[in-house]
Amino acid sequence: MFHVKRADGGTLNTPDANGIPQDDTLTADERPAVNRVKLPVKVVERPLRQVAKRLLMALLVLVLTALVVYADRAGYRDSADDSVDLLDSFYYATVTLSTTGYGDITPVSDSARLTNIFVITPLRVLFLIILVGTTLEVLTERTREEWRLKRWRSALREHTVVVGFGTKGRSAVQTVCATGLKKEQVVVVDPSAKVIDAATADGYAGVMGDATRSDVLRRAEVHKARQIIVAPQRDDTAVLVTLTARQLNRSAKIVAAVREEENAPLLRQSGADAVITSASAAGRLLGLSVLSPAAGMVIEDLIQQGSGLDLVERPVVRAEAGKGPREIDDLVVSVVRGHRVLGYDDRSIGTLQLTDRLITIVRASPGTQITPYPRPLPRD
Structure with a gap:
């Protein structure tokens, strides 16, 4: 039975057999639900704004049609009272543009019929294009997104998985990308939707969810990854992620960050190839800078790629x-x-x-x- 020191002073009981360990102290609210893979995409306009613009355009077409009918109301006949007012004009425009056509209001004069041919019919086509186009665009976007996801999964090989996109994870992936790794070869896993949005905005693929769960790591294709960077906020999470990742991928290089130095041996035993103690490393750099500021500057320069x-x-x-x-x-x-x-x-x-x-x-x-x-x- 392993015992990981938690940041709050408690411990995490980690069984060493029969599956992947779980932290019993976490509640259901602390374990976020698994979300789908989110690929980086350039968003031109928000979907709600696009729908609002299309609805406004459809409303304008409806109003324009009603005004055209009202302006030539003498050329129309209502079977109910033989007169067409403003309300009747909007009613006729609605049933005409929606191709319902009850026939209770009809054009009888030549001018009204010509107006229907050359004005109202093009407006009807435009109205249908606006409404049907919105639906087709949604379906097309969904199909395109599914196609991109399948293509991404089939092409993803020898990539880098970064668990935790905080200060440590972001700095790590920036350093790796500075050495020539393409952003398309990086997958970020984090439980925060805002963090995943930030990662995809930077050009990385993102998976939102709890990385201690094997199904979340499978979404990140961790079993095909070349290297895995484990940089969560808590040491116990780092241990669980390392154990889960090592179980899914026996050959990947796993580098993990840990706050407490006494947890570093446990991370190595859990499958990490290299463990960085962030607090101790920062403390040693501070001490070196006090003794020799120039030496501290050189070390800081070396670690900045x-x-x-x-x-x-x-x-x-x-x-x-x-x-x-x-x-x-x-x-x-x-x-x-x-x-x-x-x-x-x-x-x-x-x-x-x-x-x-x-x-x-x-x-x-x-x-x-x-x-x-x-x-x-x-x-x-």
């Missing part, structure tokens, strides 16, 4: 094979050999091999990209 100095991971090129880390042009910080990360001065490195990867410090430029890690081996 795309400006100043950048940390870049890249493979060893053929011309560098057989040389030492200090013999190549780039400033090498570490050497990744297999699953080990070795310091540049580690004697066990010897000479660089073609299968090695280098972590170097370079001057940021538009062409600089961080090459992602290879996919981790499936877990037992």
Whole structure:
């Protein structure tokens, strides 16, 4: 039985077998309902405003038709009292434009009949286009959205899933996209509808729902994802999401953020490949800035992708094979050999091999990209 320290001082009991754990302390209101996938789309005008404009246009056509009939009321005959007033004109316009045609009011003069042919009939067609067009547009939009969703699901492969689009999640996805990842390859999962709207406005696909539920993560196609960023607001949620994501995808690289450092080992045990302790990292940066403001500025510059100095991971090129880390042009910080990360001065490195990867410090430029890690081996 695992115990996760909660932000409010309590604990979360997490069973280690027989399915995905659940937080019994959460109420039904705290677990949001699962919503559909929302793809980024450029909204030209709000649907309600479009409907209101169409209704206004239909009303104007109706009023115009009634005024045309009233202006030539002498050419019409009402079977009830042989006279056509303003109310009769609106009545005739309504039944005529809607193609009901009861026949109680009819045009009898030549001018009234010509007006029906050349004026009222085009207005009737326009009226029907406005009403039927609204319905067809709704149906077409729904069909188009379903087609886009099916196409998105079939084409989505090796993508990045970001759970939690707060400050940490947003910064993480911006950093990843700065290295060359397309926004179409990012799916954001968050329980807030406003957050999902913000994510889709930025060009990312969004799934609204509780990421601790496997059906929500399946909507994000997490089983086909290459990497998963877990950045919720609470540590217990991070543990549950990591366990669920690892169960659905045994080979994806999972990076999780945690507030309390004592929960980091539990996240690693739950399946996270890397765990970032946000509170401790910020505290260490603060302490370093107090001791050496210049060093703090350098570290902050390194973690801000795309400006100043950048940390870049890249493979060893053929011309560098057989040389030492200090013999190549780039400033090498570490050497990744297999699953080990070795310091540049580690004697066990010897000479660089073609299968090695280098972590170097370079001057940021538009062409600089961080090459992602290879996919981790499936877990037992």
